[in-house]
Amino acid sequence: EVQLVESGGGLVQPGRSLRLSCIASGFTFGDYGMSWFRQAPGKGLEWVGFIRSKAYGGTTEYAASVKGRFTISRDDSKSIAYLQMNSLKTEDTAVYYCTRVGWGGVGWFTDCWGQGTLVTVSS
Amino acid sequence: DIQMTQSPSSLSAFVGDRVTITCRASQGISNYLAWFQQKPGKAPKSLIYAASSLQSGVPSKFSGSGSGTDFTLTISSLQPEDFATYYCQQYNSYPWTFGQGTKVEIK
Numbered sequence: 001e002v003q004l005v006e007s008g009g010g011l012v013q014p015g016r017s018l019r020l021s022c023i024a025s026g027f028t029f030g031d032y033g034m035s036w037f038r039q040a041p042g043k044g045l046e047w048v049g050f051i052r053s054k055a056y057g058g059t060t061e062y063a064a065s066v067k068g069r070f071t072i073s074r075d076d077s078k079s080i081a082y083l084q085m086n087s088l089k090t091e092d093t094a095v096y097y098c099t100r101v102g103w104g105g106v107g108w109f110t111d112c113w114g115q116g117t118l119v120t121v122s123s
Numbered sequence: 124d125i126q127m128t129q130s131p132s133s134l135s136a137f138v139g140d141r142v143t144i145t146c147r148a149s150q151g152i153s154n155y156l157a158w159f160q161q162k163p164g165k166a167p168k169s170l171i172y173a174a175s176s177l178q179s180g181v182p183s184k185f186s187g188s189g190s191g192t193d194f195t196l197t198i199s200s201l202q203p204e205d206f207a208t209y210y211c212q213q214y215n216s217y218p219w220t221f222g223q224g225t226k227v228e229i230k
Contacts, residue, residue, distance in 0.1 A: 035219075037167075045159070045167065045210055047219040061217045097166055107155040107214050109172040111179075116166050 002026040002112050004098050009117030012088055020083040022098030022114055029079035030054060033101035033108055036072060036083045038094035039116075046094075050101060050108065051081065066092075088121045095119075125149050125213050129222035135230040140201045144225045146194045146211035155215035158187055158196045161224075162207045170209075171196065201227070 008020040022034065033056070036048040049062040051072045060072050071084040081098055096119055100112040126149035136142050146156065154174035159167040169178045171187040174194055184199045198205055206229055211222040 044224050045161075045212070045221045047212075047221070050217075050219075063218045104173070106173040106176075109155075109157055109214055110159075110212075111169045111172065113166045113168065 002100065004100060004112060004114035006096065006098050006114045006117040009096065009119045011120045011122065013123050014088060014090055014121055016088055017084070017086045018088060018119060019085070020096055020098075020117060020119070022081040022083075024079045024081070024100070027100070029074075030076040033103065034072070034074060034081040035099045035101045035110060036081075037097045037099060037110075038092075038119075039097070040091075040094045043094075048083070048096070052108070053103075056103070085119070088119075090121050093119060093121045124218055125152060125216060125220050127211055127213055127220050127222040129209075129211055129225050131225060132223065133226040133228065135228045136201050137230050138201055138203060142198045142201050142205075142227060144196045144209055144211075144227075146189075146196070146222050148192045148194075148213055148215075151191045152213045152215035154190050155213055156187075156189070156194050157212045157214065158185075159210045159212065160205075160207045161210065167210065198227075203229075 003025045005023045033052045035050040049072045051060045069087045073082045095116040097116045098114045099110040128147045156174045158171040161167040175187045208224045208226045
């Protein structure tokens with residue numbers, strides 16, 4: 001069974017940093033891209049960023065709202081994806097979800113979600 | 124950025140009804156469109172990718188269609204477990220963007 005388990009969320013002051021982890025199991029982690037999405041309280045879904053699998057260069061893409069502050073990385077030996085969040089702002093408060101992203105010749109598409117971890121940025 | 128617009132924003136329907144949600148992209152996205160279902164307090168669930176391909180394990184009462192700028196998600200016979208919010212998302216180009224969501228409620 002495919003499982004994605006996020007951790008690392010919590011309460012953090014504006015301007016500080018936080019690192020989220022996403023531990024994957026039930027599939028060959030290195031074969032897939034991984035993405036992070038977020039959902040502010042009572043709002044819709046927002047894409048945060050994406051990291052390709054090593055076979056496709058392991059490169060990253062980011063939403064403009066987080067580019068330069070957030071960094072996605074991966075450790076294929078441990079089946080973990082990370083979201084390093086620096087210079088946090090109150091508007092980054094949200095539930096953060098990691099997802100598995102597959103390539104099927106039809107673009108990179110999300111097919112599995114973690115349960116989410118809440119990040120609250122407040123003084 | 125590509126804007127995704129869903130309609131309606133909410134709808135009320137009876138159990139057994141056929142329900143259709145539409146999603147329009149501000150520019151052509153070929154078939155690089157996904158649909159997700161989210162129940163209150165839960166993580167989203169992937170339903171459809173490539174506009175019309177069902178994710179593994181998703182019941183066949185869900186179907187998707189469309190290409191270019193106009194897409195639809197249809198639930199053939201609404202069941203109690205289908206009451207949720209549905210989102211479309213384009214992955215044709217970065218940034219990946221979502222529609223605002225369609226809340227399906229019980230009538």
